[in-house]
Amino acid sequence: MLSAVVVGTGLIGTSVALALHGKGVAVHLRDTDPAAVRTAASLGAGMPQAPVGRVDLAVLAVPPALVGGVLADLQAEGLARHYTDVASVKAGPQQDVLALACDTAHYLGGHPLAGAERSGPLAARADLFEQCSWVLTPTADTDTETLNTVLELVSLCGAVPVVMGATAHDRAVALVSHAPHVVASLVAGQLDRAADRAVSLAGPGIRDLTRIAASDPRLWVDILSANAEAVADLLDSLAADLTDAVAGLRALAATDEAKRADGARTVEGLLVQGNAGRARIPGKHGSGAVRYETVAVPISDRPGELARLFVDAVRAGVNIEDVRLEHSVAQPSGLVHLAVAQSNASELEASLRGQGWSVR
Incomplete structure (x- = not known):
């Protein structure tokens, strides 16, 4: 089973750690802010203690400008067999890594295209990367075992790997x-x-x-x-x-x-x-050609109403592709938008009306 160190316990790093730990991976946490490590550990993201010996993978969840320097330090320390990062840009960090003469054979740049408006470990979620694209930017000397290890990371996080050049990314x-x-x-x-x-x-x-x-x-x-x-x-x-x-x-x-x-x-x-x-924007299943239609359902703010709507939607046997709730805290009701394939919209509308819902 994979062992890992996540360096940087903000939103992305802690989410990676939560996803890995939830799949049985031994995860160690590291950050320059001890409070962030304690918070991430309290959420069940991993262990604040340093590992004994080398781990399989170090995940660098640090700002782009710091990737090169942190990688050089960690490789000098011998922390892991393989290294990756999750920075949102790739060309600059790749240039820094080369300039610092890091071991590029055992390092593979990466970027999961996921996030949230809030930052910090308290905003982290184990399912943050589910079905998200995770870009990998290998170089000519990337070791096959390193590539396979990072692909395992992507798989454990539930993401979809996409290989691109750093500049194109x-x-x-x-x-x-x-x-x-x-x-x-x-x-x-x-x-x-x-x-x-x-x-x-x-x-x-x-x-x-x-x-x-x-x-x-x-x-x-x-x-x-x-x-x-x-x-x-x-x-x-x-x-x-x-x-x-x-x-x-x-x-x-x-x-x-x-x-x-x-x-x-x-x-x-x-x-x-x-x-x-x-x-042209890809849908949930990767194709922008799929057309969706929204079925809008007024809903009161009584406890359990949203759950009842979801249960009734499931009874219709129609796959819900997306859900959006339009609701103001000052209002006693809201509007739930259920996105479904166009071919299923009429079926869902009829089923919900038959179960007593008003449908727009």
Whole structure:
């Protein structure tokens, strides 16, 4: 059975440790903050004591800028037979590892594409990586046993391995994670400057758009610093599209009919392109071609109502692909959105209505 040391007991490190420990792996915890180690250990993530002898795998859950130096120190210590990291950028750490003359044969860079708005060990979950992509960035001299050991880690965490080059990975996460985080923060910043009455009208759309803006700013400065050029290039491209959008909207407000028609074509083109891009995002089973439909069910806040809805949905024999709850603490009711394959939506609606639910 695999043995491991997780170095860094924040959200990702503690989640890795919880997942491994839950599968019977002997996990040792290490962090420069003793309180974080104690917290992670109290959650059942592993042992705060140092291992006796070398472990099979050391997982470096440290900021990207620290990966090279920490790896060099751990290899000099002889902590493990194999090493990986979970940093959200890969090219910079890989360059640092080479510059520090680390043993690259027994090190394999990695990045699980999972996270949460909250940080720290208390936000960790053993199932954080279930069905998430976990990028691996091997080099020409990566040892086969090291690759197999890290693949075992990915499997134990319930994730799906994806092999990419470090630079290609960084460009990809700039597109799907880093630039969107900046955009979400910019939109949320508009809310901070808005009148209370306007913000009080916020609904699920703006909540979804700005959800990731609640993350730790200091952590994200580290992440963005390590991938700044790629993110800046994407924001440049987005700025050009925003300029077109502004021009189109100004034209829509014009009195000249021809200008309004041009503006409508511009804005519609941007929205259609947005539809096309959204459709390419992979679904739960890895294909963006699968079409889903949402069945919306009003629900009261009485205890047990949500559980009763889920049980009745199961009775319909329809696979629920995603669930979203729209609810305000100030309201006595909410709306549960159940996403199902389009071909199953009518069947679920009919079954729920037959069991007394109102369906929208």
